[in-house]
Structures are given as structure tokens and as C-alpha cells.
Amino acid sequence: MKVPFLNLKAQYDSIAQEVEQSLKEVLLSCAFSGGPYVEHFEEEYAAFCGCNWAVGVGSGTEALWLALVGLGVNVGDEVITTPNSFTATAEAITLCGANPIFVDVDHESFTMDPALLEPAITPRTKVIIPVHLFGQTADMDAIVAIAHKHGVAVLEDACQSHGAEYKGRRAGSLSDAGCFSFYPGKNLGAYGEAGCVVTGDKQLANRIKMLRDHGQSRKYHHEVVGVNGRMDGIQAAILSVKLKYLDAWNSLRRARASYYQKLLLNVPAVILPKEMPYARHIYHVYAVRSPERERLRHALTASGIECGVHYPVPIHLLEAYAPRREGAGSFPVAEVCAKELLSLPMFPELTEDQVVYVSSEIERLSADWANPECQH
Numbered sequence: 249m250k251v252p253f254l255n256l257k258a259q260y261d262s263i264a265q266e267v268e269q270s271l272k273e274v275l276l277s278c279a280f281s282g283g284p285y286v287e288h289f290e291e292e293y294a295a296f297c298g299c300n301w302a303v304g305v306g307s308g309t310e311a312l313w314l315a316l317v318g319l320g321v322n323v324g325d326e327v328i329t330t331p332n333s334f335t336a337t338a339e340a341i342t343l344c345g346a347n348p349i350f351v352d353v354d355h356e357s358f359t360m361d362p363a364l365l366e367p368a369i370t371p372r373t374k375v376i377i378p379v380h381l382f383g384q385t386a387d388m389d390a391i392v393a394i395a396h397k398h399g400v401a402v403l404e405d406a407c408q409s410h411g412a413e414y415k416g417r418r419a420g421s422l423s424d425a426g427c428f429s430f431y432p433g434k435n436l437g438a439y440g441e442a443g444c445v446v447t448g449d450k451q452l453a454n455r456i457k458m459l460r461d462h463g464q465s466r467k468y469h470h471e472v473v474g475v476n477g478r479m480d481g482i483q484a485a486i487l488s489v490k491l492k493y494l495d496a497w498n499s500l501r502r503a504r505a506s507y508y509q510k511l512l513l514n515v516p517a518v519i520l521p522k523e524m525p526y527a528r529h530i531y532h533v534y535a536v537r538s539p540e541r542e543r544l545r546h547a548l549t550a551s552g553i554e555c556g557v558h559y560p561v562p563i564h565l566l567e568a569y570a571p572r573r574e575g576a577g578s579f580p581v582a583e584v585c586a587k588e589l590l591s592l593p594m595f596p597e598l599t600e601d602q603v604v605y606v607s608s609e610i611e612r613l614s615a616d617w618a619n620p621e622c623q624h
């Protein structure tokens with residue numbers, strides 16, 4: 249049996265008629281850059297997150313970057329985040345001329361460890377960016393309390409957590425602002441590039457709206473230096489169609505995750521992901537931990553099972569950040585994540601049979617490896 253890591257085609261097939269109808273509307277209206285389809289999606293997505301405002305932009309990276317600029321981050325400032333993320337989180341900080349300061353992650357949730365946060369705060373700290381990794385939020389109450397104590401803003405990197413919840417509230421609504429990516433492979437994915445910032449702060453929303461449109465709020469009245477960061481009408485219309493299904497798709501991911509959980513519970517080769525007591529995890533990524541990650545990955549690939557690694561190198565050890573000289577051993581939990589996490593196939597259209605096959609292959613390999621006669 250072949251099990252892909254993702255299956256975007258299956259999802260497209262399930263909504264093809266609606267998507268094609270909405271595409272045709274945009275094409276006939278010629279509202280290609282910004283415009284009514286973007287505004288409509290912004291309203292719907294703000295409501296989905298439980299926020300007053302959403303600002304559509306070109307990508308998740310751009311959402312993070314413009315949100316940081318909107319929060320006043322400038323050259324020489326410090327922004328705290330974790331090294332266990334996609335590089336874009338740190339990139340957005342660097343693009344502002346600010347310095348990313350890393351704190352390690354918790355060993356169960358793989359999100360920012362609040363116990364390590366306070367010592368990292370300095371008079372230069374402007375913003376803290378917890379990353380809601382793999383579809384589970386960070387421990388936001390603890391993080392926000394420390395930030396408030398020091399007068400520092402909090403920005404959620406919610407690029408992997410559309411619809412995830414923290415104590416019943418949605419990701420993105422838990423701090424000053426939240427950033428989302430609609431890269432095609434995310435839980436809510438466009439058919440191209442897109443992203444957005446959600447916030448309860450109207451002034452911040454207005455600043456980001458100016459920044460995404462060359463620093464103007466009226467045509468040719470450029471008040472600040474901005475960029476072209478507008479969302480496409482075509483992407484917005486597609487996202488409006490897909491948003492209607494997001495809760496159902498996330499529930500399917502949760503059902504597949506609990507099936508993996510049940511089948512793999514007593515398999516010693518892997519440590520399963522943990523849903524924290526505060527969280528509703530939406531399993532953008534279903535990552536298991538194994539000290540034999542590479543061996544497992546090769547064996548599963550040979551069995552027709554496509555896996556992923558998120559992420560093979562923690563940000564502080566990437567070549568791009570080499571001049572910082574934070575060597576191996578600086579962030580031990582993030583480094584274990586990079587060595588041991590293996591992402592199994594996970595998408596709403598994954599069938600129960602496929603989950604059974606993946607789990608039974610892991611169980612079979614684990615039994616082989618535990619048997620000394622099979623060591624090779």
C-alpha cells in the first residue's frame with residue numbers, strides 16, 4: 249500500500265465545483281489584487297478566530313514581518329522566539345533589523361518553555377513570538393503574564409494552527425496579534441501563496457493595512473515606507489470556500505490522530521505526541537519521537553509510506569544564523585526534536601486503512617529491532 253504524506257488532490261476533488269465557480273466570479277469581476285473578495289475573507293477569518301480584525305497579506309512570512317513592523321520593532325531591538333520552528337519565524341525578525349533571541353521548548357509540547365522565558369528578557373526586548381507548533385498552541389497564559397509584567401508585546405506564530413484552541417479560545421486571538429500562513433500544505437491552504445494577521449487592536453490592523461500597501465491609506469499618500477504585501481482576490485475567494493470546511497477537516501485530523509494513538513500506544517519504538525491539558529490540537533503535523541528516527545524513516549519509505557521531518561536542523565544551527573555562534577548544545581530540547589521527530593502521514597482524507605497500515609508497519613519494525621536475532 250502507498251501512503252502519501254499529504255493529498256491535496258483528494259481535497260480539491262471534494263470541493264472542485266465550488267472552487268471553480270468562485271474562481272470564475274473573481275475572473276469576471278477582475279478584482280485580482282485586494283478588493284471585495286479579500287475584504288470578505290478577512291471578515292470571515294477574523295470571526296473564525298474570534299478577533300475583530302484580519303489583514304490579508306502575501307504569505308505567512310510577510311504576516312510575521314509586517315506585524316513586527318506594525319508593533320514597532322526596529323533595528324537593534326530583540327525579539328524572543330524558539331529555535332524549534334520553520335526558519336521563517338526568525339527570518340521575519342531579522343528582516344526588521346532586529347535580533348532573534350532563542351529560548352528552548354518544553355519537552356512534551358515542543359512549544360516555548362515559559363520557565364525559560366523571563367531570563368531571556370532584556371531592556372531591548374520588544375516582542376515575544378511563541379510558535380503554535382504542529383497544530384498545538386503554546387502555554388499562552390504563562391507567556392502573556394510574563395510579557396505583561398515586562399511591558400513586552402506578544403505575537404503568535406499560528407501558521408500551523410488554524411482553528412487550534414487554548415482553553416476554548418482560538419489560536420491567533422490569545423495575544424496582541426496572530427499570524428497565519430495559507431501555504432497550500434497548511435490546514436487552511438490557498439492555491440498559491442497567502443497569509444494574514446488577526447488582531448483585536450484596530451490601530452495595529454490599520455498600520456499593517458498601510459504597510460502591505462506601500463505605506464498608504466489613501467492612493468499616493470505614502471505616510472510610511474511599506475511593501476507590496478497585498479493578498480490576491482483569487483486566493484481570498486478560494487480560502488472563503490475552504491474555510492467553511494476547516495472545522496470538519498480539523499475534526500477528521502483529530503480522529504486520525506486518536507486512531508494512530510490507539511494503535512501505537514504500546515509500540516516501544518515511538519513516543520507519541522501529547523495533547524496538553526489546555527489545548528485542542530489540530531494536528532497540522534503528527535510527529536512521533538524515535539531515537540532511531542533515520543532508520544525508521546528509511547524502513548517506512550521502503551514500505552511505501554511517505555514521512556516528513558519538521559525540522560532537520562534547529563534554527564540556531566542553520567548556516568544562515570551561523571555568525572551568531574550558538575553552537576550545538578545551546579538548546580538541548582530543540583536539538584533532540586531535530587534528531588528524533590518523524591512526521592507520519594496526516595491529512596483529513598487519510599483513510600483508516602492507511603492509518604492501520606502505517607501503524608502496523610511501525611509495530612512490525614519495532615518488534616524486529618527488539619529481537620536480537622534480527623539485528624542488522
Ligand SMILES: *Cc1c(COP(=O)(O)O)cnc(C)c1O
Pocket residue numbers: 307308309310333334336337379405407408428429430431442443
Ligand atoms: C509555514 C510557516 C511559516 C511561513 O509561512 P509562509 O506562508 O510559507 O511564508 C512561518 N512559521 C511557521 C511556523 C510555518 O509553519
